[in-house]
Amino acid sequence: TAKVGPVMLAFLVLFARDVGYVYRIRTITSEKLSWKSSIYVIILWEFASAVTPSVVGGTAVAVFILMKEGLKLGKALAYTMVTAIFDNLYFVLVAPFIFLIASGEIFPQNSAIESQIGKSLPTLFFISYGLIASYTLIMAFAVLVNPRWFKWILLRITSIKWLRKWRPYAYEQGAEIMMASKELRGKKYSYWIKIALSTLFIWTARYAMLNCV
Secondary structure, rough: OOOOHHHHHHHHHHHHHHHHHHHHHHHHHHOOOHHHHHHHHHHHHHOOOOOOOOOOOOHHHHHHHHOHHHHHHHHHEEEEHHHHHHHHHHHHHHHHHHHHHHOOOOOOOHHHHHHHHHHOOHHHHHHHHHHHHHHHHHHHHHHHOOHHHHHHHHHHHHHHHHHHHHHHHHHHHHHHHHHHHHOOOOOOOHHHHHHHHHHHHHHHHHHHHHHOO
């Protein structure tokens, strides 16, 4: 039987995490969403993340949720991309820090799992870390630095004969990236600092909740 104290603490941390989510989405939208709308968006976003396949994810659904709250497509795309970039960036920056603190002793010894997948857990971790880090850096560059160049690269890649069927999709993705970048251009440093700090709070609370139970 679970003790009441840890369970109550877990609920408290869960509540704090959701407050962080609400604050962050309102900050990302430059307070265009009211507190009530921000709560509504986060509830639906979390629900979508829980019930949709991982390939789709809550982020894809979030665009439509934000548009339902009166935001235009460009803004909705920009805000969901920012949340995805910062969420991934937390893992990219914090994972090596934890790895160093623990002196690499963060992987459970499980020969059964390793025999089934044919690779060690550390190897799989570093492969996934490299993929997430690469994806995050590419998305950050595309959205925040040079979206036009990113679109050009996508179109050049899909001009290869056996990739041409993906060209319409590449054009659409490139256009969406440029639209999102336009919405985020010229934001003050304080805007990004608030998002970074709230992301740090959210994910720290998320992992702390696991330790509570």
